[in-house]
Amino acid sequence: MRLGTKLLFALVVSLASLFPLASSLVRAATVAEVAAKIRSLKAPERIAHLLKGAQAEGELAYYGTLPIDEFLPLARVYNSRYRAMALNHYFSPREGILNRALTEARAGRHAVDVVQVDLSYGYQLLNANLVQAYQIPGAARYFDGTFDPAGNWHSMYSLTTALIYNTQSLKPEQAPKSYDELLSPMWKGKMLFDPEAGFILAALEEAWGRDKAVNYLTRLAKQDLSFRRGGTLTTQVVSSGEYPIGIAINGETSAAIREKGAPLGFKVLAPAIVKPEGFFVMKNAPHPHAALLFAEWVLSDEAQNFLAATLGKGVALKGVKSKFKEFQVKPDYVVNPKLGANLTTYIQDFRKIVGAP
Secondary structure: OOHHHHHHHHHHHHHHHHHHHHHHHHHOOOHHHHHHHHOOOOHHHHHHHHHHHHHHHOEEEEEEOOOHHHHHHHHHHHHHHOOOOEEEEEEOOHHHHHHHHHHHHHOOOOOOOEEEEEHHHHHHHHHOOOEOOOOOOOHHHEOOOOEOOOOOOEEEEEEEEEEEEEOOOOOOOOOOOOOHHHHOHHHOOOEEEOOOOHHHHHHHHHHHOHHHHHHHHHHHHOOOOEEOOOHHHHHHHHHHOOOOEEEEEEHHHHHHHHOOOOOEEEEOOOOOEEEEEEEEEEOOOOOHHHHHHHHHHHOOHHHHHHHHHOOOOEOOEOOOOOOOHHHOOOOOEEOOHHHHHHHHHHHHHHHHHHOOO
């Protein structure tokens, strides 16, 4: 090998060895330190600072229950604004998301930057002290109860609890419009309920008081309810016409099935219940600039409008037009981390009251 070639090769190797060092220097800052540094900056300067750091970090690790076929178009919109950054998505049901995040943290392996999961389960991240508080500017534009004023969690998107009915069996004017109407003799033996819908008991309890809520569900149980676990199964059964009514499903999720031709209609009963998909910035995020940049973006008007209008998600940002307008309601009850700590008890009480097997 010629001397000149050797020197060039040595120079390339030496320069390459600097990149991991530079990357580690960027990652050395914690999320808390980055957040403190940008706190006083105006929006353009704040985003510019985060973008510079995020581009040096090069990637974001996202753990969430948002399906891959929905995450990918969201990521494309993000990358059209902020290029040269890999969005690494780990998808799993909520138990898988929590188990992975908690297990990695116990092992001292901090691999995740942001987590998106049902708020009633996300409380476990808060209890484990894994979350970094970060207050998004303009949070007051969100409905009350859909974000933590201290910044520990935000609503990335939400799912609206709705009654579902088969439109080949019932006309819209025939479908029940209130919880009280479900007690009519005409619906006896014709309704499905999720045996683990403990959040319904919690919502009715807050709206009506414990005694009235328990009394109502006791009367409802006499309607010869049938039980199917999960909104997906309930939607399939109602679509088939086997049962004309499902009492409580995630409206936006089932509406996407209606778009494919399923004969489904919906009614949002009062109290209107919303279940946010919580968004958490992790305290030990390995890519702190990328984590905060994504947090700023995914809670912005641009991302929230895309989630609502294109992906059909419910959002808590006021004034955003949803793809599925029947779920564009002001919530009366928002499922939040406080419920999570008592969710098992609510589910047990609910099952006992309604006679679920």
